[in-house]
Amino acid sequence: MKVVVNDELRNKSGSNPSERSTRHIEVQLPSNITYRVGDHLSVVPRNDPTLVDSVARRFGFLPADQIRLQVAEGRRAQLPVGDAVSVGRLLSEFVELQQVATRKQIQILAEHTRCPMTKPKLLAFVGEEPEPLERYRTEILARRKSVFDLLLEYPACELPFHVYLEMLSLLAPRYYSISSSPSVDPVRCSITVGVVEGPAGSGRGTYKGICSNYLANRRAGDAVYATVRETKAGFRLPDDPSVPIIMIGPGTGLAPFRGFIQERAARKAKGAALGPAMLFFGCRHPDQDFLYADELKALAASGVTELFTAFSRGDGPKTYVQHILAAQKDKVWPLIEQGAIVYVCGDGSKMEPDVKAALVAIHREKTGSDAVAGARWIEDLGANNRYVLDVWAGG
Ligand SMILES: Cc1cc2nc3c(=O)[nH]c(=O)nc-3n(C[C@H](O)[C@H](O)[C@H](O)COP(=O)(O)OP(=O)(O)OC[C@H]3O[C@@H](n4cnc5c(N)ncnc54)[C@H](O)[C@@H]3O)c2cc1C
Numbered sequence: 001m002k003v004v005v006n007d008e009l010r011n012k013s014g015s016n017p018s019e020r021s022t023r024h025i026e027v028q029l030p031s032n033i034t035y036r037v038g039d040h041l042s043v044v045p046r047n048d049p050t051l052v053d054s055v056a057r058r059f060g061f062l063p064a065d066q067i068r069l070q071v072a073e074g075r076r077a078q079l080p081v082g083d084a085v086s087v088g089r090l091l092s093e094f095v096e097l098q099q100v101a102t103r104k105q106i107q108i109l110a111e112h113t114r115c116p117m118t119k120p121k122l123l124a125f126v127g128e129e130p131e132p133l134e135r136y137r138t139e140i141l142a143r144r145k146s147v148f149d150l151l152l153e154y155p156a157c158e159l160p161f162h163v164y165l166e167m168l169s170l171l172a173p174r175y176y177s178i179s180s181s182p183s184v185d186p187v188r189c190s191i192t193v194g195v196v197e198g199p200a201g202s203g204r205g206t207y208k209g210i211c212s213n214y215l216a217n218r219r220a221g222d223a224v225y226a227t228v229r230e231t232k233a234g235f236r237l238p239d240d241p242s243v244p245i246i247m248i249g250p251g252t253g254l255a256p257f258r259g260f261i262q263e264r265a266a267r268k269a270k271g272a273a274l275g276p277a278m279l280f281f282g283c284r285h286p287d288q289d290f291l292y293a294d295e296l297k298a299l300a301a302s303g304v305t306e307l308f309t310a311f312s313r314g315d316g317p318k319t320y321v322q323h324i325l326a327a328q329k330d331k332v333w334p335l336i337e338q339g340a341i342v343y344v345c346g347d348g349s350k351m352e353p354d355v356k357a358a359l360v361a362i363h364r365e366k367t368g369s370d371a372v373a374g375a376r377w378i379e380d381l382g383a384n385n386r387y388v389l390d391v392w393a394g395g
Pocket residue numbers: 040045098143144174175176177178191192193194195196197198199200201202207208209210211212213252255390391392394395
């Protein structure tokens with residue numbers, strides 16, 4: 001797919017700029033590919049060239065060096081075997097270079113280490129006793145050290161390149177919620193990408209997420225390998241436009257709802273009578289990361305949705321989407337009673353459980369239910385595709 005737009009969505013200038021980056025990326029769809037609002041774009045990334053260069057050099061190669069891989073008899077080849085291939089291509093297109101090292105991988109590193117000082121240090125992370133387990137948890141897992149981080153930390157390790165390649169996972173595609181509607185342009189779609197970047201947990205330099213940085217660095221005209229993936233059955237706009245909807249999407253969780261709202265605007269333009277819609281969006285500061293602010297405000301003004309915002313680092317008290325949801329309980333509850341569908345998108349580790357708890361609290365207050373009945377209520381709502389999620393684990 002050809003990239004046609006790659007814009008920054010955060011405010012990076014003025015007196016209160018955002019330190020992070022979120023990109024609005026539009027791609028041209030090949031003629032045989034269509035999508036519906038709520039679908040995902042699955043993107044195959046490439047590893048960062050600087051990282052690829054460092055890894056190649058650690059094994060005594062330059063990225064341009066050509067090698068030929070062979071597969072052991074009876075084994076299935078997952079990497080290109082038989083033909084000459086450059087070390088750079090293998091490392092950038094085929095394998096995950098930044099995943100946390102497993103204990104099995106550290107065991108293999110130790111097996112390929114003759115240095116009497118280094119070997120015991122590596123072996124200290126393996127073994128089933130509580131001590132190495134704890135050491136692995138605190139020093140490797142919590143700090144997200146990769147095999148490559150360990151190869152830099154322990155230069156005496158003599159891991160052969162083919163063993164390194166064999167131990168890595170294949171580079172996985174990443175999913176992004178499509179943030180546009182085909183009603184606006186059927187041959188283009190957009191995604192809204194939070195760029196993962198920060199001081200590396202390992203303590204060594206900056207950590208850059210593979211796919212989000214790969215996408216952030218694409219320019220208009222560049223090609224990316226991607227495909228449209230259908231969403232889970234429930235994460236769809238109802239066919240009947242009069243069914244009320246409640247959308248909750250802080251941060252990049254806003255993505256699919258931009259598509260939903262565009263679709264509702266298109267239906268309205270065609271004369272459909274829209275039921276009520278509430279959109280709850282949260283970000284740090286209205287000056288920094290209120291994604292698509294002008295567009296959302298205009299769509300809200302045109303009656304396509306109501307917009308409720310929560311600012312966690314604004315001038316007032318720290319506010320999250322679940323707080324404004326609770327504050328709107330007298331509007332939210334009647335919609336739920338009328339059969340509203342509740343959609344939640346974004347961080348699945350903390351935000352979604354907190355939002356769920358806020359909804360259960362509204363149910364308990366409005367119906368007098370106890371905790372067990374409240375939990376059963378939200379479970380039933382989910383089973384009936386009326387509490388539907390598009391969530392992922394964040395940073
Ligand atoms: C269904 C679905 C929909 C999604 N929709 C969107 C979307 O619309 N927009 C969006 O932006 N994302 C979305 N995501 C997330 C997206 O797929 C990627 O996971 C995300 O972009 C990160 O990928 P990456 O390759 O950039 O990072 P990776 O290279 O995969 O790195 C991420 C990993 O690095 C770890 N990490 C983070 N910071 C550090 C650090 N400082 N030091 C060490 N380790 C660190 C994280 O814990 C995480 O395990 C979605 C995910 C799913 C499953």
